[in-house]
Amino acid sequence: MHNLHVPLNRPGITLEVIAMSVSDALAAEAGGANRIELVSALSEGGLTPSIGLIERTLDAVSIDVQVMIRPHSRSFVYSEDDLETMLADIRSVRRLGRAGIVMGCLTDERLIDETALKLLLDEAGEMDITFHRAFDATPNLDEAFCTLMRYPSIKRVLTSAGQPSVLHAAGQLWRLQRLSTHSSIEIMAGSGLSIPSLPAFLQASQVREVHFGSGVHQPAGCVNKALVQEARHSLDKMFTPG
Structure with missing residues (x-):
């Protein structure tokens, strides 16, 4: 654990919330979320939602709004047909205007698939891009991050530093956050976050963006506006305006 008693000196912490419906998105916005990750099939880790x-x-x-571009949940290794589907989905989202996309692709060796990545990034153009938790499946997170740093159009990496929960990865995330200062990529922590854990976790990891799913969802799976508000309030107490 690092810097447990050092106040965060930043303009604010970005709160992203997973949404699977329009009502989810409205609840997240009303609760104070900065951004939505729009997905279908959350039980499978999130797939591309309908147009x-x-x-x-x-x-x-x-x-x-960041839209998941993921054609199936079998793996993060994509065939030519899979990539053609992803390219078509990116084109459809891009035509709508202001949405960004969430994507990721690996080789059979679980390295960043740069051939596929370049293809998808070329199609995305100026869109806002998040590389998702395919990153966590790579054997060396530092090397994977250095690979992604070569692509300035990638704005953030969603990660739990290879752990089932970010709450067991604050030290690794702190290291990745230090690496990110040499790039335009933000580290966004996600998986296993709870509202009570935020203060200690943020002080230890020093991340500037957090990603909530089940931590702000009702038991039925819908976004709970009151829980989003609670998370927002906790985050807003965590920094000292500078």
Whole structure:
């Protein structure tokens, strides 16, 4: 654990919330989320949502929306047909205007698939891009991050530093956060976050972005506005305006 008693001196901490419906997105926005990750099939780790859901969500909320581009949950290794599907989905989302995308791709050796990545990034153009937790499946996170640093269009990496829960990875995330200061990529911590754990976790990891799923969802799976508000309040207490 690092810097447990050092106040965070930053303009604020970004709160991203997983949404699977328009009502989820509205609840996340009303609760104070900065950004939504829009997915389907959360039980499978999140897959590409329908174009209808994307359109309606963009119409309903004014905060940032990141759309999952993931054609299946079998692995993060994609065939030519898979990539063609992902390219078509990226084109559809790009035509809608302001949404960003969430994606990731690996080789059979679990390294960053740079051939596939370049193809997808070329299609995405100027879109806001998150590399998702495929990153956590790589054998060397530092090397994987250095690979991603070569692509300035990638704005953030969603990661639990290879652990089932970020709460067991604060030290590793702190190291990745230090690496990120040499790039334009932000480290976004996700998986296993709870609202009571935020103060100690943020002081230890020093990340500037957090990603909530089940931690702000009702038992039925819907986003709970009150829990999002609680998370927002906890985050807002964690920094000293500078």
